[in-house]
Amino acid sequence: MTDFQHNHLRQRIERILPTVVKPGRYVGGELNQVIKDWESVRTHLALVFPDIYDLGHSNLGLAILYDLLNQRSDVLAERAYSPWIDMEAALREADIPLFSLESKRPLSEFDIIGVSLPYETLFTNFLNILDLSQIPIFSKDRGDHHPLIIAGGQSVYNPEPVAPFVDAFVIGEGEEAMLDVVDVHQAWVSANQTRGELLIHLAEIPGVYVPSLYQVDYAPDGTPLPVTPLHLAASVPVTKRIMAELPQPLTKFLVPNVEVVQERVNIEIMRGCTRGCRFCHAGMVNRPIRERPLEEILESLRAGLDQTGYEEVSLLSLSSSDYTEIVPLIESLRELLCERQVNISLPSLRIESFSEPLMDQLQTLSPGGGFTLAPEAGTERLRNIINKPISDQELMETVRSIFEHGWNSIKLYFMIGHPQETMEDVAAIAELSKTILQEGKRIVGGRARLHVGVSTFIPKPHTPFQWATFDHTQSIEAKLALLHDGLHGSKIKMTWNDPQASLLEAWLSRGDRRMANVIYHAWQNGARFDAWSEHFNIDLWRQAFEQAQLDPDFYTKRAKDLDETLPWDHINAGVRKSFLQRDYKWSLEGQIRPDCRQNCYACGILSDFSELRLTAPNGGWKCP
Amino acid sequence: MTQQENITRIRVEYTKGPSLRFTGHLDMQRLWERLLRRTGLPIRYSQGFHPRARLNLASALPLGFISQSELLDFWMDQPRPLDEIHQKLADNAPAGLIIRSVQVIDLSEDALQVQMKASEFTVRFFETQSQDLLEQKVSEILSSDEIIRKRRKKTYDLRPLIIDLQAEPLEDGQVGLSMHLRAEEGATGRPDEVLDQMGYTNTDYIVSRTALTLENG
Numbered sequence: 001m002t003d004f005q006h007n008h009l010r011q012r013i014e015r016i017l018p019t020v021v022k023p024g025r026y027v028g029g030e031l032n033q034v035i036k037d038w039e040s041v042r043t044h045l046a047l048v049f050p051d052i053y054d055l056g057h058s059n060l061g062l063a064i065l066y067d068l069l070n071q072r073s074d075v076l077a078e079r080a081y082s083p084w085i086d087m088e089a090a091l092r093e094a095d096i097p098l099f100s101l102e103s104k105r106p107l108s109e110f111d112i113i114g115v116s117l118p119y120e121t122l123f124t125n126f127l128n129i130l131d132l133s134q135i136p137i138f139s140k141d142r143g144d145h146h147p148l149i150i151a152g153g154q155s156v157y158n159p160e161p162v163a164p165f166v167d168a169f170v171i172g173e174g175e176e177a178m179l180d181v182v183d184v185h186q187a188w189v190s191a192n193q194t195r196g197e198l199l200i201h202l203a204e205i206p207g208v209y210v211p212s213l214y215q216v217d218y219a220p221d222g223t224p225l226p227v228t229p230l231h232l233a234a235s236v237p238v239t240k241r242i243m244a245e246l247p248q249p250l251t252k253f254l255v256p257n258v259e260v261v262q263e264r265v266n267i268e269i270m271r272g273c274t275r276g277c278r279f280c281h282a283g284m285v286n287r288p289i290r291e292r293p294l295e296e297i298l299e300s301l302r303a304g305l306d307q308t309g310y311e312e313v314s315l316l317s318l319s320s321s322d323y324t325e326i327v328p329l330i331e332s333l334r335e336l337l338c339e340r341q342v343n344i345s346l347p348s349l350r351i352e353s354f355s356e357p358l359m360d361q362l363q364t365l366s367p368g369g370g371f372t373l374a375p376e377a378g379t380e381r382l383r384n385i386i387n388k389p390i391s392d393q394e395l396m397e398t399v400r401s402i403f404e405h406g407w408n409s410i411k412l413y414f415m416i417g418h419p420q421e422t423m424e425d426v427a428a429i430a431e432l433s434k435t436i437l438q439e440g441k442r443i444v445g446g447r448a449r450l451h452v453g454v455s456t457f458i459p460k461p462h463t464p465f466q467w468a469t470f471d472h473t474q475s476i477e478a479k480l481a482l483l484h485d486g487l488h489g490s491k492i493k494m495t496w497n498d499p500q501a502s503l504l505e506a507w508l509s510r511g512d513r514r515m516a517n518v519i520y521h522a523w524q525n526g527a528r529f530d531a532w533s534e535h536f537n538i539d540l541w542r543q544a545f546e547q548a549q550l551d552p553d554f555y556t557k558r559a560k561d562l563d564e565t566l567p568w569d570h571i572n573a574g575v576r577k578s579f580l581q582r583d584y585k586w587s588l589e590g591q592i593r594p595d596c597r598q599n600c601y602a603c604g605i606l607s608d609f610s611e612l613r614l615t616a617p618n619g620g621w622k623c624p
Numbered sequence: 625m626t627q628q629e630n631i632t633r634i635r636v637e638y639t640k641g642p643s644l645r646f647t648g649h650l651d652m653q654r655l656w657e658r659l660l661r662r663t664g665l666p667i668r669y670s671q672g673f674h675p676r677a678r679l680n681l682a683s684a685l686p687l688g689f690i691s692q693s694e695l696l697d698f699w700m701d702q703p704r705p706l707d708e709i710h711q712k713l714a715d716n717a718p719a720g721l722i723i724r725s726v727q728v729i730d731l732s733e734d735a736l737q738v739q740m741k742a743s744e745f746t747v748r749f750f751e752t753q754s755q756d757l758l759e760q761k762v763s764e765i766l767s768s769d770e771i772i773r774k775r776r777k778k779t780y781d782l783r784p785l786i787i788d789l790q791a792e793p794l795e796d797g798q799v800g801l802s803m804h805l806r807a808e809e810g811a812t813g814r815p816d817e818v819l820d821q822m823g824y825t826n827t828d829y830i831v832s833r834t835a836l837t838l839e840n841g
Contacts, residue, residue, distance in 0.1 A: 011750070014830075015750060015827050016827070017646065017688075018687075018688045018826040018827055019826075019827060022646075023646040023687075023688075024646035024647055024648075024651070027643060027645070027646055028643070029643025029644065029718070029719050029720060030718065031718040031719075033719070255655075255658060255718070257643070257644055257646075257647040257651060257655060257718065258646065258647055258648070258651050259650075259651060259654070305661075306662065306664075307662070308658065308662070309657070309658030309659060309660070309661035309662040309716075310658065310661075311657075311658075311661075311674070341669060341675045343674065
């Protein structure tokens, strides 16, 4: 694009902006944004979050990559998000291609587009972004002059459903892998080779999966056969990429000029979780545990506040109360709170790791607010099956302690739909909740509030439940009705996930490569913003299954054979299939597997990454 | 404890450039609060669990407008040299926000919104306009005794809110408009209303505020 064309495009963008809702989503210009001279930089990379700016802005993973990539003088990283429905219409009407926020260049002019896919309901938006960028949807239709499409994020531990749309996946942690991708791309440009050769070089990077280098066939019963690599560079399995220690924390957050969902200094205090809840995808794929040193957390929070002026900080991890130095950490946070007049949020506190000293410290941080706990199941029996072994007594003691320490409001998360769940287990959720509210009333009186959030169990890949079935919609609805009846008149507020939305998530997370056709048809039928209840329409998806001639029930209603090939078997998330098989069998026997910080159960992480562990600083990993 | 006599009121004049064009009034307040936090100056905060910096913007600028002259007051618990304040504000400002001047204001002065009398604007059109046609439209407006319009279900007369309106050449040689509109509480003229009356929609132009007139100014 010449300067003249580029200026013309900027002007055309400027003129449609006043016609759309919240145009500030599309202009960039935030504090700490990085602008580089296009011509003088070797590699142009666009980082894309396929939902609106308001949500994507807060994504810590992309923010880290933006900072890291822009630290390289030979790389320019810019951002793009999904346009909202009105902006999409305006862009299509004016034939304006989707552009980056910083330089307002069409995405098709970038060398590499990195797309974050943390959850499956972004898939149609991802396709829509390619289409709005005038880039071919299918990898096979792209030529040498098209950008390289890279995808990463938690959902791509099963990359197959989106494999035909993506040139290369980064499996696992992207901080180092993306830099390798840039290096390989630069070498490829210098060598003046074909796109096919680029893909082969990419496949040689640890943790990078190039789906076009693998052939997938299916047995007569529809189950996949083991993949066939089509090139020497295509390894089986592709093992995820991890960092020996957590990367330097981000402090230079972009401060938005319009309101977005989360505006705060985020810091990851710990990566991974050893609790081994059997339904938890994040707990299985993010091993091992790496903690950030206390001093580093505090320093970077101060630096982050200096650079943003934010009023809030949030500490991220899968299980904050498992952080070794949690009590000293909260003590230091209280000092920070007084010094800087900021609010502090500390999500993901676990019932098992509660203690009086912890409660005493927490009380000083945020008295009066709400407290969230996730017992997940109503009975001890079912909690053992899902390996979240909390006794009713332990739960009641925790709840009592929360109310006694000055909180009035508690939110409890529960999950329904596990194959071993009975109607008694569901009824117990209502009974337990009512008992808890009563206890609250006894301690704090009429101010006591209880909110129950109910989600649907999804048997996710790379978890011990990957062989299990997803519950029938009628059954989920019957369970929700039972909960409504059980809580009726109790003044307990209940919210729940749309069972149809959970069904879509189950299809997409468990799909094989044939699922891509379903996604493609659903997008063509008009599906987008599937994560938004006002836009999600299951009928578009049912129609897409018919168009793709696939049976949706095949993916959710059939218990998989323990020995069958799974669509994601060639992706090694660090936890072995044999370990998951054993854990699944244990679950059927109601046998629990304790926290593996005490005793190693050989999940596979240590044998796969033994050399990497040697490079980690002392005590960096919490494996025994 | 802060000594009452140390409390200082500071007035800032600043620009709102194209990259802040779609940052609304409430978002500007949040933007300023964070800017003030970043300076490390002894900003005066409200009490309570969610302390807010005390600040006061003169006049809301409609979404999509840019400005060469916006005014804001904020308070500090201790005085600081003006050039230090100016430098720290400038160092911590986002793109598009340029600090034009900083001065100390008497604590007893009325709030900025109360002091507002009028605003001046220039209008730049995306497409080249004919000077004759523009002048004709201007004189139609100015010769009207009343211009009854409806905004947010309320009927009002736009004419007395227009102090002056002129077609005039801009720096790039194109012909644009200059407007001088009343901006008192309950009697504020909006440039987009004048432009709509002249037959233009918000995709035809960009409006820039050039000056604010205060009661004592």
